[in-house]
Amino acid sequence: MKLLDIKNLNLSFKMENGVFPALYDVSLSLNKGEIHALVGESGCGKTMTAMSIIKLLPKNAIITSGEIIYNDTDILKSSDKELRNIRGSKIALIPQDPMTSLNPLYTIGNQLLEIIEKDKSLTKEEMREKCIEVLELVKLPDPKNKLDIYPHELSGGMKQRVIIAMALASKAEIIIADEPTTALDVTIQAQIMKLLNEIKKEFNTSILLITHDLGLVGEYADEISVMYSGRIVENARKDEFFNNTLHPYSKALMGALPANTNDKILKTIDGQPPNLQEEIIGCRFSPRCEDCDITVCQELPCLKEKTPNHFVSCHKV
Ligand SMILES: Nc1ncnc2c1ncn2[C@@H]1O[C@H](COP(=O)(O)OP(=O)(O)OP(=O)(O)O)[C@@H](O)[C@H]1O
Numbered sequence: 001m002k003l004l005d006i007k008n009l010n011l012s013f014k015m016e017n018g019v020f021p022a023l024y025d026v027s028l029s030l031n032k033g034e035i036h037a038l039v040g041e042s043g044c045g046k047t048m049t050a051m052s053i054i055k056l057l058p059k060n061a062i063i064t065s066g067e068i069i070y071n072d073t074d075i076l077k078s079s080d081k082e083l084r085n086i087r088g089s090k091i092a093l094i095p096q097d098p099m100t101s102l103n104p105l106y107t108i109g110n111q112l113l114e115i116i117e118k119d120k121s122l123t124k125e126e127m128r129e130k131c132i133e134v135l136e137l138v139k140l141p142d143p144k145n146k147l148d149i150y151p152h153e154l155s156g157g158m159k160q161r162v163i164i165a166m167a168l169a170s171k172a173e174i175i176i177a178d179e180p181t182t183a184l185d186v187t188i189q190a191q192i193m194k195l196l197n198e199i200k201k202e203f204n205t206s207i208l209l210i211t212h213d214l215g216l217v218g219e220y221a222d223e224i225s226v227m228y229s230g231r232i233v234e235n236a237r238k239d240e241f242f243n244n245t246l247h248p249y250s251k252a253l254m255g256a257l258p259a260n261t262n263d264k265i266l267k268t269i270d271g272q273p274p275n276l277q278e279e280i281i282g283c284r285f286s287p288r289c290e291d292c293d294i295t296v297c298q299e300l301p302c303l304k305e306k307t308p309n310h311f312v313s314c315h316k317v
Pocket residue numbers: 013015022040041042043044045046047048049058059060061275276
């Protein structure tokens with residue numbers, strides 16, 4: 001069941017020298033109780049897609065068209081009051097840098113209480129119990145004593161656990177995890193991903209997982225969308241994606257996985273993604289594409305269903 005449906009989202013940035021598109025016709029949906037991974041190189045538009053969902057965008061961003069349907073309504077048309085309600089209790093964001101979500105001036109307990117006290121039926125003592133309960137759920141060691149400490153007293157991984165606890169306290173139906181483990185070391189990364197996966201299973205939470213890391217995707221995602229230069233270039237269920245990768249860019253990303261190279265050294269993809277202001281005729285991946293055929297690729301490709309539920313945007317597939 002589709003819980004969130006982004007339809008043909010177009011977003012541009014107003015800059016000194018003009019207006020430049022950053023997201024083109026992005027469509028992406030999130031099913032109940034699933035992890036949908038959004039993958040792509042730095043600057044391709046993952047965070048802007050995520051922030052559009054909660055409408056927390058830079059001042060110079062303009063959504064020029066599209067819909068984001070959640071509970072039969074278009075988030076993009078919601079009032080500020082409705083948006084605050086959605087952000088606080090329906091859709092939670094786990095950002096790359098946990099300090100952007102935690103207030104350094106308040107204790108962990110106070111920040112959790114702020115969310116929990118929205119439920120007016122609880123007594124003070126029950127609220128405190130609830131705080132401890134969510135900290136236990138995210139496996140923060142010694143939760144009782146964590147209530148009175150400040151964010152700077154926690155490690156990066158523990159801060160990320162507190163933010164996940166805040167999402168649980170708000171009973172969020174959707175968690176947007178924007179590179180939730182990039183700032184953490186490898187063992188902690190695995191623990192945080194495991195925790196998010198457990199939450200998905202236990203609470204039937206839907207997670208939009210934004211990542212550079214196809215290894216994580218292979219392990220945890222149910223569905224995958226690959227983004228390149230502001231467009232979704234491929235979308236499929238996880239097994240189909242890994243067994244039958246179609247887009248040359250996705251193939252290049254797969255080729256860059258250590259397990260797929262003989263020498264076990266991470267390959268990078270030759271060339272750089274274009275910047276927003278760069279005009280490219282036709283397919284935006286064509287300057288880096290090994291399969292590019294200039295006679296057909298000068299035409300803009302659009303996302304087409306090649307096999308059931310497997311969408312790809314490439315003339316050569
Ligand atoms: N306020 C802004 N004004 C102009 N351009 C912007 C602004 N914010 C972001 N951009 C540009 O929009 C594009 C998409 O940015 P976004 O942050 O979504 O990328 P990303 O895929 O999340 O990258 P990363 O993996 O590095 O986090 C980038 O080219 C970025 O430079």
